[in-house]
Amino acid sequence: MDTDTLCNKFLGSILGTAIGDSVGAGFEGLQGFTEDQVHAVAERRKVLRYTDDTHMMIGVAESLIAKSGFDGEHMANRFIYNYNWEPFRGYGPGPPRIFAAIQEGESWDRASEKLYLGGSYGNGAAMRIAPVGLLYYDNPQKLKEVAYQSSHVTHAHILGKEGAALQAYAVALATTLDPTSSFDREAFLRKLGDFVVNDTYKEKLQTMEDLWNESDKIKIAAELGNGVEAFNSVPAAIFSFLTHPNSFEEAVVYAISLGGDTDTIGAMAGAISGAYLGMDSIPAEWLAKLENRLYIEPLATELWQIKTE
Numbered sequence: 001m002d003t004d005t006l007c008n009k010f011l012g013s014i015l016g017t018a019i020g021d022s023v024g025a026g027f028e029g030l031q032g033f034t035e036d037q038v039h040a041v042a043e044r045r046k047v048l049r050y051t052d053d054t055h056m057m058i059g060v061a062e063s064l065i066a067k068s069g070f071d072g073e074h075m076a077n078r079f080i081y082n083y084n085w086e087p088f089r090g091y092g093p094g095p096p097r098i099f100a101a102i103q104e105g106e107s108w109d110r111a112s113e114k115l116y117l118g119g120s121y122g123n124g125a126a127m128r129i130a131p132v133g134l135l136y137y138d139n140p141q142k143l144k145e146v147a148y149q150s151s152h153v154t155h156a157h158i159l160g161k162e163g164a165a166l167q168a169y170a171v172a173l174a175t176t177l178d179p180t181s182s183f184d185r186e187a188f189l190r191k192l193g194d195f196v197v198n199d200t201y202k203e204k205l206q207t208m209e210d211l212w213n214e215s216d217k218i219k220i221a222a223e224l225g226n227g228v229e230a231f232n233s234v235p236a237a238i239f240s241f242l243t244h245p246n247s248f249e250e251a252v253v254y255a256i257s258l259g260g261d262t263d264t265i266g267a268m269a270g271a272i273s274g275a276y277l278g279m280d281s282i283p284a285e286w287l288a289k290l291e292n293r294l295y296i297e298p299l300a301t302e303l304w305q306i307k308t309e
């Protein structure tokens, strides 16, 4: 792959996260709306404002860039710094509690272990993982290691980490593929199944085989999940991409239309689709309205520079 194509894919995944998040944000917690309604909201909005999904992805990218790789203490401090500036981004309940504990003296790698039973399995680590999937797209072992490490800052539960690793690997696989060749859905799914170790995720991936032709979104959401838990949202995002591989807009709008945790499922579907199709596939009128695009876009090119220098 030439470096310009790779750069376009990095841009597609980073901006794809922010677009999926900001378009989906208006529907979070809702069910039973149509894809036309999603299109209409995206069109009507003057500014596409992003939420914690993108805000935390920015923190991951900033830290990976500053340290040319993973540094847990640095990443934790970056999350805290960003949160303190903009606490209004609709964060889940866990991360702010962890940030407070670290600021009160708890170590960055212990604070998350005390949240919930065995740490959080929320989708907060997976929703922000695109920069990890991109930076290590050609090294699945390192990708898994850094996905787990970056998750641990806030999400210590194995299901939270595994969901983030699976999402990162979906971004990585999509980055490697040429969208001008025909897309092999079964091969993509098989690779995800071989990568993931936890049965909860393996079973959800297997379930997709029976859902390719299912049009009832209530049934799809019931089978794959559309909730705030990583295992109830990462599969839905992957399924949205796999059923709409050739259109960023269709993949993201479909992901959001599954309802529930729409900003996050939209963000993760956008990250995978953008990594496959590149930034040029994202509707220009959506990109033009994305809040802080001028800050987010260079993060993608800086990540690409680290990767290619």
Ligand code: F2R
Binding pocket: 028, 051, 052, 053, 088, 089, 090, 091, 092, 093, 094, 095, 115, 116, 117, 118, 119, 120, 121, 122, 123, 124, 125, 127, 157, 228, 229, 261, 263, 264
């Ligand atoms: N917070 C929201 N949405 C609600 C409010 C948005 C509103 N529009 C606004 O603007 O204010 N969305 C964001 O939160 C999700 C990511 O959450 P994260 O970072 O994973 O948080 P947390 O607290 O770690 O986990 C979420 C919930 O999962 C359940 N849970 C997790 N681990 C558990 C465990 N071990 N045992 C039992 N339950 C566990 C809890 O209910 C957690 O609260 C994204 O949707 C993002 O968009």
Ligand code: MG
Binding pocket: 051, 052, 053, 089, 090, 263, 264
């Ligand atoms: Mg959010």
Ligand code: MG
Binding pocket: 028, 261, 262, 263, 264, 265
């Ligand atoms: Mg959400």
